[in-house]
Amino acid sequence: MSENQKDNLLLAIKEEVVKCRECPLYKTRTLPVIGQGNHNAQVMFIGEAPGAKEDKTGVPFCGEAGQILNLLLSSIGVKREDVYIANILKDRPPANREPAPEEVEACAPYLLKQIAVIEPRIIATLGNYSTHFILEHFGVPESHLGISQLRGKKFAVQDPLTKKHYTVIPLYHPAVAIYNRHRLDELKEDFKIIASV
Ligand code: URA
Numbered sequence: 001m002s003e004n005q006k007d008n009l010l011l012a013i014k015e016e017v018v019k020c021r022e023c024p025l026y027k028t029r030t031l032p033v034i035g036q037g038n039h040n041a042q043v044m045f046i047g048e049a050p051g052a053k054e055d056k057t058g059v060p061f062c063g064e065a066g067q068i069l070n071l072l073l074s075s076i077g078v079k080r081e082d083v084y085i086a087n088i089l090k091d092r093p094p095a096n097r098e099p100a101p102e103e104v105e106a107c108a109p110y111l112l113k114q115i116a117v118i119e120p121r122i123i124a125t126l127g128n129y130s131t132h133f134i135l136e137h138f139g140v141p142e143s144h145l146g147i148s149q150l151r152g153k154k155f156a157v158q159d160p161l162t163k164k165h166y167t168v169i170p171l172y173h174p175a176v177a178i179y180n181r182h183r184l185d186e187l188k189e190d191f192k193i194i195a196s197v
Contacts, residue, residue: 001117006039009117013110017090022106025091031058035086035114043078043194044120045069046111046130048173049089049099060085061174068174068184069126075188076195084118086111088130099129108133116162122197123166127173134168147172152190154197167197 001009014034020026033050036059045061053063061069073080089099089107115123125131128147135143135150138157142150150170158165171191177184 001119003039006117010035010039010114013113013117017110020090020106020110023091023100023103025089025093025103025107028094029091030055032090033058033060033087033092034090034110035084036060037080037084038082039084039118041082041084041118041120043082043122043124044084044086044115044118045124045126046134047085047087047126048129049087049096050092051096052092055092060087064178065173065175068177068187072174072187072191076191078195084114084120086114088133104129104133108137112137115166116159116164119164121167122194123168124194125168125170127171127175131170135170138166138168140168151186152193154193169193169197 017032017034033054047061050060051063051065054060070080073083088111089103090110093099093103123134125134131147131150132143135155138159140155140157147170151172153170155168156165157168172183172187174187177187
């Protein structure tokens with residue numbers, strides 16, 4: 001797919017999200033957080049949902065967890081502008097509560113369309129929510145396991161509909177490292193796997 005086609009398709013997804021009324025989160029959000037980065041990215045990071053700062057700016061991972069993500073990217077020599085970053089939920093759940101299953105069901109199709117357009121080689125899932133969703137979507141039998149068992153593993157998957165191949169790498173959510181130095185060290189180790197694939 002040409003760069004121009006990708007830009008147009010991603011713009012169309014953005015317009016769909018802006019107009020979406022499939023769940024009530026549009027009523028309480030400030031801005032939808034669609035995604036940011038390189039439309040030809042080799043690596044796509046998938047988080048959970050926007051937090052307070054993301055909701056105000058429309059930019060994914062621009063708050064405290066985002067600072068950690070930036071640090072982890074530079075630890076493997078990858079520029080943030082070379083990857084693509086998105087979330088399962090495009091709108092912030094009030095008071096940062098966990099995504100409800102019906103919100104994931106309503107919003108995830110936008111993420112799946114983004115993946116199909118960007119066609120990254122690697123899908124790096126950040127935290128339990130996105131890991132569970134992506135592994136389950138691709139029919140990986142280990143999808144029920146928790147992130148502490150899955151982190152740093154590699155799963156070769158194929159999309160049943162588009163037939164495209166990806167390597168999924170589950171990682172801890174960067175927010176776990178805000179107050180936990182040990183988790184930051186584990187994240188740094190796991191990020192090295194991204195650079196090695
Ligand atoms: N946490 C997420 O999962 N996504 C963001 O965009 C910010 C914080």
